[in-house]
Amino acid sequence: LDRSDTRPRDRPRPRNSENTSCVLLGTIQCSVRNDDGRLFTLRALLDSGSQRDLITTECCKRLNLKLYEPQTKYISGVGDIPNPIEGVTCLDIQSRFDESVRLN
Numbered sequence: 001l002d003r004s005d006t007r008p009r010d011r012p013r014p015r016n017s018e019n020t021s022c023v024l025l026g027t028i029q030c031s032v033r034n035d036d037g038r039l040f041t042l043r044a045l046l047d048s049g050s051q052r053d054l055i056t057t058e059c060c061k062r063l064n065l066k067l068y069e070p071q072t073k074y075i076s077g078v079g080d081i082p083n084p085i086e087g088v089t090c091l092d093i094q095s096r097f098d099e100s101v102r103l104n
Helices: 057-063
Strands: 026-033 039-046 074-076 082-084 092-094
Touching: 039 057
Parallel strands: none
Antiparallel strands: 026 039, 026 092, 074 082
């Protein structure tokens, strides 16, 4: 009978094991009003830890939203990889179920 004290921290780890973490982000469907006043349903990603609100250029084009010159030319995210900012825009978002719940 082997009575040696083999604690988990003392055991060798496989070479391919990694410490990984996973974050699950929710999505919502909301109503978005474009510059013409028309409402569209949009799926949005909710990230309560984010410091910025982002929208794709393709979505801006589909909604016919005007893009303005950004003050900052790049934004960094995961891995500190800089990504170009093509512009900034204004957007009205509201609940699909309660028009009094709005963000702009």
